[in-house]
Amino acid sequence: MGRVWPFSLWGLCLSLACLVTPLWADEEIRPHWMKVDAEKQVVHLLLVGAADGSNGTMNFNGYGNGTMTVIVPFGWKVEVEFQNKGLGALPHSLVVINEVTPLPIEGGVPAFPRALTNQLVPGMMAGQNDSFEFVADKEGRFLWFCGVTGHGVLGMWDYLVVSKEAKVPSVQVKIRK
Template identity: 30%
Template sequence: MTRSTIMTVAAFSLFGCGGGGGSDTPSPAPAPAAAPAGQQTAAPSAGAAAVDWIAVDERSRTVTIDLVAGSTDSNNRWNFNGYANGEATVVVPEGYTVTVNFENRDPVNYHSVGVLERAASYPAIFDDAVPVFEGAITANATSMTEATAPAGGTETISFTASTAGDYALVCPIPAHAVTGMWIGFEVSASGDSGLRT
């Protein structure tokens, strides 16, 4: 292989996947809006960390998650709020209504998110990405050209976390999950909430 060919392949690998160098330290997503007057936002439970992108309201039994794809250079920008490869787990209480405000900051690639069964590994291509809860997946989740657009595209999904268990927030676009674009999603029967790392 000539040096020119090697350089072309390296450039495609680096820029074709939206990445580059930079810090691998996750940075927080924007803070969610404050709870309306008369509502209280719960502190995270024992074993879960406080983060400004997960807000739990016990009175209304709701969770709001501001989830950002490509928020850092970590995992070549194929990450959720800087986390990839299952290195963090979002924890929500069973029975709560969950709203995910999803934003794609990757400058190049389309991304999506769905609450899927947790797996030891994910396929390169999903035949069908079926969410574990009705409504728990963004539109056109397996499409490389019709999912949430790069450079600031947004989408909001809402669902009820009706069954306790260990699941995952996964990007089912071809090759994304298999290369680490997923984090844990736990529905807690004990009412725990927050982020575990």
């Protein structure tokens, strides 16, 4: 029994640590895929579908299920370049939609004019890309969303926040502690 007791204590400490330590933490990153022209108030984003194996490849730049938030100052121009890296050999697309519940099964209504790629529902194959731009002239929280059937509900979405408080664009991600 004397030998078992220390392990139980250890287990108790681990349990307590789990209770007081959040599993996820927010972190601001300065990604290579965001370029900012503060003078012209333009932000350029390269968003890559299926960039790695995260969330079973259902991700943008490695983030799915809302674990990435791009914050853009109100009134800035947002230039988006979308590529399907194609890990998982699935087609993907991108549209900016309002934060809706439930998420669309496929497609999605652009929250800003022309804020969507070609082939929204069938998706673009690996290696294909498309670009679009829009002015962030509505405040609030929106979703970067893959319009291919079933992908959004499987977590292929992240957040876009248009903020009057933000002075410069930034990116926050949730990282597992």
